[in-house]
Amino acid sequence: MLANKKSAFFTDYREKGVPPTQVPDEVVEPLVKMVMAAPEEKMMTISEVFDYKLEPKKDSFDSFVCEECGEMTVMEYGRIKGDKKVCIDCAAS
Ligand SMILES: [Zn+2]
Structure with missing residues (x-):
């Protein structure tokens, strides 16, 4: 993920406030291909089922x-x- 943050997609576009839909395809495509080709173990962690207490997020009106x-x-x-x-x-x- 850190490598993604250092990609042109982030440094040249997203960090400068360019909406993702306006980033040129030639910048986005290599990232999409990398994610699509990534091995499962790099994409997610699968474990045994465990109890988890989910706290509702408080709405902020700040x-x-x-x-x-x-x-x-x-x-x-x-x-x-x-x-x-x-x-x-x-x-x-
Ligand atoms: Zn404004």
Whole structure:
């Protein structure tokens, strides 16, 4: 996974706020092929069934004002762009 984070897909596009659908096919295709060809043991861990207590995630209504467009933005949808906290749309532009 760390290798994926260092790929052009992340460093040249996603980290700069480019939506995944706008990343050129020639950048995406090698990653898709790598995942499709990866051995099962690299893709997931399979174990015996065990008890797991799933805590419901608390909804967050924390928000901030986008420092570029001034829109109220829910925290989870905020992005860091340079030294600013921005909304997803401003992060992508
Ligand atoms: Zn914005």
